[in-house]
Amino acid sequence: MTQIKAALAAPAAQGGMTRRSLRARSGRAALEHRPERWLPAFGKRRCKNKSLEHRPGSDLRDDALEPAALALARGAARAGLSRLHALQALRCAATLGLAVALARLAGALIETGQLDGIALGLAGACLLAGAGLGSLIEAHSAALEAKVAVALVDAAEARLAAMPARAAADLPRGAVIAGLQRHPGALARLVVSHAAARRMMALGPVLTAGAVAPVSWQAAVALLLATPVMIVFFALVGGLIRDRAALQEAALGRLATQFADRVRVLPTILAAHGLPRETAKLDRRLKTYADGTMGVLAVAFLNAGVLDFFASLAIAILAVFLGLGHLGLAEIPGFAHLALWQSLLILLLAPEYFLPFRRYAELYHAKAEGEAAAEALAWVFSEEAETRPERGAVPAVPGARGLVLPYAGPVADFDLPETGLVAVTGPSGAGKSTLLRVLAGIEAPLAGAFRLPAQGVAASWVSLDTPIPAGTLGAAIADGAPATPEAVAAAAATLGLSEDPHWPGGLDAPVRAGAENLSGGQRVRVAVARLLLRPGTAFCDEPTAKLDPANAARVRQALASAARTRLVLVATHDPALAAMADRRIALRPTHCERQAA
Template sequence: MATSAQTLNDWTRAAPQGPAALVALMLLGVVGSTGFAWALSSLVVENGGALAALGLAAALGLRGVAAWGQARVAGRRARRICAAVRDRAVTRVLDRRRGAQETIGVDIAACVDEVEALQGYYARFAPAALEARLVPVAIALAVLLRSPISAAILVATLLPLVAVLALAGGAAGQAAANQLEVLARLSGLFVDRIRALPIILAFDAQDQVADQVAQAADGVAHRTMRVLRVALISSAALEFFAAVAVALTAVYCGFALLGLLPFKPPERLDLAAALYALALAPEFYAPLRRLAAAYHEKQLGEAAAERLHRLVEGEPARPVAKARAPLPAPHIIMTGAIRAFGPEQIGPVDAEIAPQSLAVILGPSGSGKTTLLGAMIGAEPLSAGEIRLNGVAASPDLDGRIAWSGQAPVFAPGSILDNLRAADPTLERQQALAMLNRVGLTEALSRWPMGLDTPLDERGSGLSGGERRRLALARALLKPSGLLVLDEPTAELDAECEAAVIALLREAARTRTVVVATHSPDLAAAADTLVRL
């Protein structure tokens, strides 16, 4: 796999506009700087008069134009690169097929936050790195023409600056990677919780989710402060060494002019040459200072590129899992099944449910009926004992192969017909109407404003509790599975509707194994097998 630096370089080379314009503007800035140094020395030493003053103004203007042009060209180029990366990343995220436990939030956050981190890399650090390689060499050559010793001092003092950059880079890189990681977690958590907001509200979990988001936000704040500390310390160190290097040049020039050097210099330095070298010394270190100021952008960019690489560079889409065959009507055997919760436990339960029969789990509220249903389909792990379906232990692999309807039905955003077709994609409108009639929703259907096309949200807003349960029951009955598991399907129904549902379940038990948790004595009376908790 390519390193993050290689990835960033690849994206740079793919940009529609190369660095030629930036190089030309940087060299124009060097011309302005050397013109400024010449004009200043002429004005002070040689009494250049109006010509020197005009040259000074022209040099300052030239430097300003070059700096403005660099910022504009670099910004435009960065926006183009980031737009191309974002387009490819978003396309990959939307095309990618996900497993049941994966969410889209972190990847979408990467397409926004981490691509934004690339903006700083391409707009500030990359131009600064190019300038730091080009401009000091040009300035040193310009100084070499007037004072070889001053040029040698400038070049020699680069070594501690490079060492400080390397030391600061390691610490800043790790801090930046940690910051992006916690920021991605926060963004992904927020996106996923917003998508699940109706379910969160349905289960009254607002406080828990708010605590999760608050903890994630605190983590981001902590990591961000750590990054800022590293950046400030490294910038201060670089400024110190740059100031010391300029001071060394000034000391050499001053002592050489006064004849106080402890050795005989191999050059004869006059005041004009000394002023020229001193005027260019800050310009020699200015690109390095800008590089140091933008070094944090490098670490953020590399960390972002490492995380974005899997999205942009063609991570293979997950193969679509083949549809598994529906579970045939199972023979269910429970042997010493126990589910413990600290000092409390459910069971042991021993029971046998014949295939193609109606089994009812009966017990008071809190006795563990719903938990036992979950253990039967592999959603709740047993603490002891076992539950076997057709001789195979219950496991999460049953998910998607059974028909299920719980106490708090959840619907997919879409129409009533869309939700019924989630169980059977081949369902025709007339078949859907017939099933709604069988579960007693004909009258309700006439009241719904758009009939089968009435839109639903996740909680089934607009439907009564009984209507939601019966719609969920219709969806479960439409799913072609030999195991039908229902939790309180007759709750909130009047006697007439309850009798109709019981008859429907008895009919379903002719071809399926139907397991129901209930409080209803009438439903219990209709059972082939009764399991009491």
């Protein structure tokens, strides 16, 4: 989840790039780039009946156009669900056996005053088996839900890693972060707990009625006749719960986005003395959301309460019929002339008949929340999230052909060397940083294609906002690279980090959370030191900005040294760094800037 938050928190304008996204873009796949390379490959999975289209808020059925998030969740749960269903069937059988044993035991005790040893032993065995199976079911269900939730989070992380930075920045960050904390779990409950309850609602009553039928088929039929009432009520109440749950999920997304926006502009709010006003606004919206949540729960409780009423009514009717038969006051077929243990068995099994319906009713709100979560996770698998750019032919040699940058326009074709220092120059706003992000695979061009040298290892990214983890200077430079302590020390010395008077402690100098104790220049020098430990292509956005002359000279020499063995691309305004370059890519002002001039 930390990687998700970091990806969402890095604005596209800053060109932030995580290690995971760089590694995902490394290797051969990143060398031959077409614009559609990073477009989402996910979508909705069509099932057998393609004529049924899914609509938001409609029932998510197996034969409909199934949301891909739901398809992924069901696929992750499929193998585990078979075992869960088997355990549930065994527990149901143990419960039925316990009911038979208790009925025989109680009947014998009342009629003869003696204990039935066989019935007592059977009751104990069934009780222990049911308890053990219940524990297994709970543990297996929890583990399976966790597995499904992790699969959904992994899919979201992969989508964010493959998404261009500008598209990620356009997502409502608060809604996405809050949603990824709730939606995977809600969808997991839908495909595990709710699916298990639905299966038992179909299997449990049939097994229970089958156990009652040998004693009194009329009583079994009476129980079966109560089933349509349950189904009709589910149909009537289900739509109301589903619609309210969908509205609540949308309201939560808006609330999370509003909160994230206010955190982002908190300094402005404080400067304008607007904190009490904004706090009051959020309090009102939070109360509205809480009231809506209570409304959903009220409908869910009403659903369970009405089912309890019908179940109690059916059990009471059976008890009256059986009582009249035992008292000889009425000759009701199937309820008269029964042994005491048989009547007790019917009364014990009647609640078990309705128990799966009650369990399903308790989880009906989970169904509504899961369906809403499947819709809310559509951005992870959306095929329409980005416009497919014009396809371009991949160049035969490293370089770019027909490249059109977002907001900056077309770029003249250029070639790239296998190794060397390449400087991207031009006035502010010409698209230097954008070109660098496109070549690094962070953003997709509007048209054209490019090829990078085949170096086959992960790339490096250097910018003023390079993420630095908390820890020590040595750990920040190594950052997971397979480098020896001597190599880390040499890289730090090359950039003057181990002797920085403003950051004492050498390689053991502390790095606070969020690198809050580092300046922008120190961040850049740490990023360049990392670059020296990694042999892949390096992308450097203004690496000498905010540096004093001495440290700027160190960075220039480090980049020139690294460029002897790999390709180093730099976007820069530094004339001295540009003069050291083996090749330059000069960008012209954008069309809008030329008009303004």
